Amino acid sequence: MPSNTNDKIANPKTRWNWDFIKYSKYFYSFSILVTVIGIISLLVFQLNYGVDFRSGSNVDISAKQLSKAQIQEVLNEAGLGQRDMVITPGSQQSSVRFSDVLTEADQSKLQAAVTSKLGKDASTEINTVDTEIAKELERNALIAVLVASLGIIIYVTIRFEWRFAVAAIIALLHDAFMVIAIFSIFHLEVNLTFIIALLTIVGYSINDTVVIFDRVRENMRFAKVKTRQDLHAVVNKSISQTMTRSINTVFTVFIASVALLIFGSEAIRMFSLAMVIGLLFGAYSSIFIASPLWFLLKGKNVNTSKKPAKATN
Structure with missing residues (x-):
């Protein structure tokens, strides 16, 4: 056997x-x-390449379903609407990738614009990577x-x-x-x-x-x-x-x-x-x-x- x-x-x-x-x-x-x-x-x-491999700032906006037009309105109010960027809408989280690095003043304006346009429940997370x-x-x-x-x-x-x-x-x-x-x-x-x-x-x-x-x-x-x-x-x-x-x-x-x-x-x-x-x-x-x-x-x-x-x- x-x-x-x-x-x-x-x-x-x-x-x-x-x-x-x-x-x-x-x-x-x-x-x-x-x-x-x-x-x-x-x-x-x-x-x-994402923001991890090239310099720039990546902004994640946590909010309900957003259209590309709504995100553009938020960016226009923050004075960032003319920057070189890529907008990716999502169901619960949308992202905006800027090819340049956002300054602290830019980040403050963006967060204020998100709260103003999308409400207090909306939040942002900003990740920045420099060239080196x-x-x-x-x-x-x-x-x-x-x-x-x-x-x-x-x-x-x-x-x-x-x-x-x-x-x-x-x-x-x-x-x-x-x-x-x-x-x-x-x-x-x-x-x-x-x-x-x-x-x-x-x-x-x-x-x-x-x-x-x-x-x-x-x-x-x-x-x-x-x-x-x-x-x-x-x-x-x-x-x-x-x-x-x-x-x-x-x-x-x-x-x-x-x-x-x-x-x-x-x-x-x-x-x-x-x-x-x-x-x-x-x-x-x-x-x-x-x-x-x-x-x-x-x-x-x-x-x-x-x-x-x-x-x-």
Whole structure:
């Protein structure tokens, strides 16, 4: 009885009989297309940095549903209506982002105008970032992502081998860039919570990738890999065996992220959206990018045979 259980653990049943490696070129093409569009968007439009990453003042107005016209009236009364700014109305909280820093006198006038136009129940919260702090935050955010990536490379190299590490880091950078590209294309605001989301996505992405790689390594121990077709079969089998687990893991976190996106406050809206996008790309890259990349790297050291080997289920 114990031996049967161990056999099931060592050789789980394959439920997804699909040739992931064969169709990987289509997924590479899709990723390359989005990457090119993202690069063009970044060069032309750049990122829509929030007040966290560029100097200026961000004003949050807590009040009932406000229209853009009502907010403009408040700003006109405070003498700020002609400033360079972006107005974002909301159901419970609206925001105004000024490209320059509001002085204490400006802030006092604005708070008085809010009380005068919207009533005593309305309140304001003003956050200001100067140029030096904005540059430092941007630099530290980049360093955080690079340090996390370097740590993952070292970990995967020690636990597996360098080919696994290369494939994992390419998939990881792919996921991070996909989120950045989507935010650039649709001109969504990038703030500190966006960076937190990126680091979280990196963690979930590498987790899914390592699970598949661990299955590949285990199957390689028992498989007699003599040709690329043998290696092809092993990688397909490994992905198939972990597919259900990967989908279930990502789906549970995805549901939580969608709930935060729908019911969460404006302050975490961009964080939730980045998480939703990143989780989808993270699951996609672990299955369709990382594993096929490892196959390409490993396959260079394996002979080619015309007769394909059959994968054992």
